[in-house]
Amino acid sequence: MNSRVEIDADPSATAPASPAPVLEVAGIGKDFPGVRALHDVSLTLRPGRVMALVGENGAGKSTLVKLLSGIYQPDAGSIRLFGKPVKLPSAAASARMGISVIHQETVLFNELTVAENIFAGHYPTTRLGQVDWPEMRRRSTEILAQLEAYIGPNVVLKDLSIASRHIVAMARALVGDSPIMIMDEPTAAMSHREIEELYRIVERLRAEGRAILFISHKFDEIFRIADDYTVLRDGELVGTGAIEDTSRDALVTMMVGREISQVFPKSAVEIGEVMLEARHLSHPTEFDDISFQVRQGEILGVYGLIGAGRTEVMQAIAGVGQRYDGEVLLNGETVPQGRADKVIRKGIVYVPEERGLHGAVLQLPIYQNKTLPNLGAYTRRGFLDLAREVEHSREYARLLDLRAAHLSQEVGTLSGGNQQKVVIGKWMMTAPRVLILDEPTKGIDIGSKAQVHRLVSRMAQNGLAIVLVSSEIPEVLGISDRILVMRAGRVVAELGRQEADAETLVRHAIGVN
Amino acid sequence: MTEERADPPADLPFRDRGRLAGALLRWETLLLFVGVALFIFNALATPYFLNPWTLSDATFNFTEKAIIALAVALLVISGEIDLSVASIVALASIAMGAVAEIGGPLPVIVATGLAVGVLAGAVNGVIVTAFALPSIVVTIGTLSLYRGIGYIVLGDGVFKNYPPEFAIFGQSYVWWVISFELASFLVLAVLFAILLHKTPFGRSIYAIGNNTLAARFAGIRVERVKFLLFCLSGLMAGxxxxxxxxxxxxxxxTIAFGWELEIVTMVVLGGVSILGGSGSIPGVVIAAFVMGLITFGLGLLNVPGVVMSVAIGSVLIFVIALPRILAMVRR
Structure with missing residues (x-):
């Protein structure tokens, strides 16, 4: 099979040292209600080169990938393919024009065979319109051989390892002979040996003259495999160039170098007794030997990259996640496992990251959401006390400056920031002793962010012990008394307020020292 | 999308004012108008309809089903369903018949019926919650299972040695034309309305039906609530x-054969979303009367039973499709 890529390029731009770009993104922008996801970002991919796309969580990498794969439409800027301006109205259109994407979580069919997966959507057919199975198997074997992977085409996908499935996903991307390949953190779930295998494949694809966009926040990998880099921060382009002209330190600085002024700093609070203590929490796959303490009035920041296991630990403590080995103590008493109701009654509440999925019942009115975790407190002789529900909800709406038309409004009709105020408010209304916040300012506007920070600070003042899980470095640095850094399910560092800075956090989180 | 005020309100009102139009457009209100229209139609179709005793007789068509529908409505709001209810009616009836055969006293007969109902519901509940299986499949299974047990026990025989006093539950009147059945239904409807709309238990049913995960995160014991709802559904079948x-x-x-169709129709006609999360007891009560009026009207027109089930099937499909149709028209 001929997998060489033919480039229909503008001849005037052709130069031997730097081949004509296959994909040029210029000044692209994307806004979501209340959030600017991407602003004026440009990116150029050239054949035979691997471009690393680097940035913190929420820097805009995924948004860019979704724009290139036709899932989102840009609000500004242009995309040129082989020198011609194009629109990518859908994922199918993007694939047809030669951009194939290997997503972080591979989108494959577990119950189908390898060959069926590779050709899903464009099965080869015989003249009678039937699926040409022999041809499909033959070409699957051929493509897999190109990838130096010897997986039988008739194996059912669910019997393969995660890494082999990634190879199948890649084979699928090769079917179309796409000149442009986007890989969204392909190594996130792979073992060391599997990663090496993937590198070989990437190198092979590069040698064939494909342009590759490789999204990663693992520095080892970037320096091992990429030719060029582009760094995004807060949806903006902060740097781009050749890998050989930069260093790890320079990249880290580009990723995090930002002022911390947007964060409302925590006011000085007297730190009291130990309130929550986790002792050697372990789970076979999600987290390992997690121990920490949080005191009254203290804010413990928990930083790490996505997939570091922070959410899993906190949900386990809250009684809504996995069961664990080890022990959680509140004020010296053991906290029961697997029973959110008991954990809440003890005084530990968890404000989840996924607002619409875990935090709020979007279809129910504001006041009903707010009283849900503690319905017992609004019950008199077995019946709900509506007056009390409304009164208490109104009080917290005022406290959190909730903007809504009325308390019976469905939460789903509010903006992200106001939904978050409902969610935080509903947990505050249980009068907790420990508050665990998971990414409390994710996806909300700057104004609401500042209000959330002020609120968290005030709750610490009132003697609550607070755990703040956040991927936003300024937030973690600005508001925490101490910071835990997690990587791959373990606590890799515990830093005091004075010793912590952005670079140290990132270094620990990505494992570069 | 967002509906917010720009100025920070000191105090949020509880409810939007001036929503009379909204209240008039509520499903329950529309249903009530349909009911009134059917009533007028029936009254015009036959001179005998407006006789109190005719009306009273007509209620026997639906009160037993409507009692079950009250409990099934709660299940559907929670995102589950129980299709085995008619088979539970049969199983409970056979158990009562067997007790009556050996000369069991009245209280024991009744207690047996209710206990078998709760037990059969509990079995559904355990299977659905302990193995996290879809209730629609589980209760289709038990629909067949419970009915099958009945056939094994009774074959093509009949139990009819009920003590004479047993007749009070289905044949007596509490006051003038108000039957014991109708009175029981109305009392149960009030109790269910209170349970669903005024208690923490009812509130958790809505939360679970709309977002099981968020309910779980809020400390609601989802499996426990669902298990209790299956027991309740079994009890009402009893x-x-x-x-x-x-x-x-x-x-x-063959007693109560095929009732699940009419019961689910009543629930859905009452405005309970088949996808879970919304619906009300008043809606189900009005729907029960509307169904009663439809079957009575068709009976007056001498429509045979087979055609009647065509009509009921059509009502069910139409009501389920209605929100989609309205959404399409609006677009």
Missing amino acids: VASVMLTSRLGSTRP
């Missing part, structure tokens, strides 16, 4: 079984 058996005075294995 209650209906007592009334039906008493009214008929005998038990055959």
Whole structure:
């Protein structure tokens, strides 16, 4: 099979040292209600080169990938393919024009065979319109051989390892002979040996003259495999160039170098007794030997990259996640496992990251959401006390400056920031002793962010012990008394307020020292 | 998308004012108008309809089913369903018949019916919650299972040795034309409305039906609530079984055959979303009367039973499709 890529390029731009770009993104922008996801970002991919796309969580990498794969439409800027301006109205259109994407979580069919997966959507057919199975198997074997992977085409996908499935996903991307390949953190779930295998494949694809966009926040990998880099921060382009002209330190600085002024700093609070203590929490796959303490009035920041296991630990403590080995103590008493109701009654509440999925019942009115975790407190002789529900909800709406038309409004009709105020408010209304916040300012506007920070600070003042899980470095640095850094399910560092800075956090989180 | 005020309100009102139009457009209100229209139609179609005793007789068509529908409505709002209710009626009836055969006293007969109902519901509940299986499949299975047990026990025989006093549940009147059945239904409807709309338990049913995960995160014991709802559905099937058996005075294995269709229709017609999360008891009560009026009207027109089930099937599909149709028209 001929997998060489033919480039229909503008001849005037052709130069031997730097081949004509296959994909040029210029000044692209994307806004979501209340959030600017991407602003004026440009990116150029050239054949035979691997471009690393680097940035913190929420820097805009995924948004860019979704724009290139036709899932989102840009609000500004242009995309040129082989020198011609194009629109990518859908994922199918993007694939047809030669951009194939290997997503972080591979989108494959577990119950189908390898060959069926590779050709899903464009099965080869015989003249009678039937699926040409022999041809499909033959070409699957051929493509897999190109990838130096010897997986039988008739194996059912669910019997393969995660890494082999990634190879199948890649084979699928090769079917179309796409000149442009986007890989969204392909190594996130792979073992060391599997990663090496993937590198070989990437190198092979590069040698064939494909342009590759490789999204990663693992520095080892970037320096091992990429030719060029582009760094995004807060949806903006902060740097781009050749890998050989930069260093790890320079990249880290580009990723995090930002002022911390947007964060409302925590006011000085007297730190009291130990309130929550986790002792050697372990789970076979999600987290390992997690121990920490949080005191009254203290804010413990928990930083790490996505997939570091922070959410899993906190949900386990809250009684809504996995069961664990080890022990959680509140004020010296053991906290029961697997029973959110008991954990809440003890005084530990968890404000989840996924607002619409875990935090709020979007279809129910504001006041009903707010009283849900503690319905017992609004019950008199077995019946709900509506007056009390409304009164208490109104009080917290005022406290959190909730903007809504009325308390019976469905939460789903509010903006992200106001939904978050409902969610935080509903947990505050249980009068907790420990508050665990998971990414409390994710996806909300700057104004609401500042209000959330002020609120968290005030709750610490009132003697609550607070755990703040956040991927936003300024937030973690600005508001925490101490910071835990997690990587791959373990606590890799515990830093005091004075010793912590952005670079140290990132270094620990990505494992570069 | 967002509906917010720009200025920071000191105090949020509880409810939007001036929503009369909204209240008028509520499903329950529309249904009530349909009911009134059907009533007028029936009154014009036959001179006998407006006779109190005719009306009273007409209620026997639906009260037993409506009692079950009250409990099934709660299940559907929670995102589950129980299709085995008619088979539970049969199983409970057969158990009562067997107790009556060996000369069991009245309280024991009734207690047996109710206990078998709760037990059968509990079995559904355990299977659905302990193995996290879809209730629609589980209860289709138990629909067949419970009915099958009835056939094994009774074959093509009949139990009819009920004590004479047993007749009070299905054949007596509490006051003038108000039957024991109708009175029981109305009392139960009030109790269910209170349970669903005024208690923490009812509130958790809505939360679970709309977002099971968020309910779980809020500390609601989702499995426990669902298990209790299946028990309740079984209990109401037991209650209906007592009334039906008493009214008929005998038990055959085909008793209450196919009732689940009409019960689910009542629930959905009452405005309960088949996807879970919304619906009300007043809606289900009005729907029960509307269904009663439809079957009575068709009966007056001498429509045969087979055609009647065509009509009921059509109503069910139309009501389920209605929100989609409205959404399409609006677009």
